[in-house]
Amino acid sequence: MPETPCPCGLGEPYDACCGRYHRGEQHAPTAELLMRSRYSAFAVGDAGYLLRTWHSSTRPARLDLDPGRRWVRLEILGHTGGGLLQAEGTVEFRAHSRHDGQRDILHEHSRFVREDGQWRYLDANA
Incomplete structure (x- = not known):
């Protein structure tokens, strides 16, 4: 049975891509990967x-996701900071x-900052 592609758009199977972050096996090492994994969480309904x-x-x-919304594509338009040795970063994107x-x-x-050594979503300007 073929593996499900990850909704984040990187072309990897979900389990090996954002699924590992959703399951808590790893933490996203950059702000962009956290943003992609959060988009995937919306797509698969993982409010936790x-x-x-x-x-x-x-x-x-609390966060109540709309079960009637189907997330179909993510476009990353750019980012600043958010790397392995940085404390904050931004990611500009379009979520279809x-x-x-x-x-x-x-x-x-979206703005991201490190908290307890891990990237966290802070807020956004739409």
């Missing part, structure tokens, strides 16, 4: 992962989805 990777200062108490038969695009500049 989204909350775990949200910075404690901006994390909501469908909801009730309508296409939607979320264009966002």
